[in-house]
Amino acid sequence: MDRDKADSPGASRRGLLKCMAWAGTGIVWSVVGGVPRGLNLTDAAYAAPADGFTFVQISDTHIGFNKEANPDPNATLQAALDRIAKLPKKPAMLIHTGDVSHLSKAAEFDTAAEVLKSVKQDIHYVPGEHDVIGDDGKQFFERFAKQATPARCYSFDHAGVHFVGLTNVLTFEKAHAGGFGSEQLEWLEKDLKGRSASTPIVVFAHVPMWPIYPQWGWATEDAPQALSYLKRFGSVTILNGHIHQVVQKVEGKVTYQTAFSTAFPQPKAGEGPAPAPLKVPAEQLRSVIGVREVAVAPAHSLAVTDITLA
Helix, strand or coil, rough: CCEEEEEEEEHHHHHHHHHHCCCCCCCEEEEEECEEEECCCCHHCCCCCCCCEEEEECCCEEEEECCCCCCCCHHHHHHHHHHHHHHCCCCHHHHHHHHCEEECCCCHHHHHHHCCCCCCCCCEEEECCCCCCCCCCCHHHHCCCCCCCCCCEEEEEECCCCEEECCCCCCHHHCCEEEECHHHHHHHHHHCCCCCCCCEEEEEEECCCCCHHHHEEEEEHHHHHHHHHHCCCCEEEECCCCCCCEEEEECCCEEEEEECCCCCCCCCCCCCCCCCCCCHHHHHHHCCCCEEEEEECCCCCEEEEEEEEC
């Protein structure tokens, strides 16, 4: 695949549960009983009860990209960080779901680190396929994810929530889809063993963990094995990037969410011959890129707010 190469807010509930893509304003998703309930941004401050915490997902910053779709991704990343800094509830952390850089160049990683150093919270990273070009992610992991195991994954706990960062891009070009591999799957099985089924789990990886559009590599081939280890948990949220747009799916106790890019949009699945940076009028760009705020509270389902930069 060439490396340089939304539905209406009034959509039906059935349509939302099947698959959803937004190309406009931000929206809060409060998932109650497995069913997403939409709120507007005015209500976002009420999405997280006072005894909980929030975190922010950013994705696909593509530092180093310089084509017409966005000649200055540094500026839009900075705009995203400025929005995050103004959130009414300060997030506990940031999660970056990959493609920090565009071509895995040292200068791109340097620039990304310089822009992101203004973030006061911890940032937890997983790589995208654009971060592992030529060295299987050696530079990326040395700079952004030193805590990763030799299997290229890691986990941590925060306020009773178990977070798992997985890498599913190391075989991307060969398989034309994401993949974890046996070593990482074995690690995941061990990592989850012994944890109570009531523990909320948040998994984050770059490529979607359900087959949104395998023809374009918008799928992870061995995700079913990973999901088999997660099925006993009562609350599982899976956060991905890669497709540069918000798409949601709910299956039982598992909620899948892809995120906006901070750099440029991509077309909806099947609209065109291949995924590629999508050029929109300059005045519209910030309405189709953005960040995500996730609110977590004891005895509540996660509430998700997708915030554009418009």
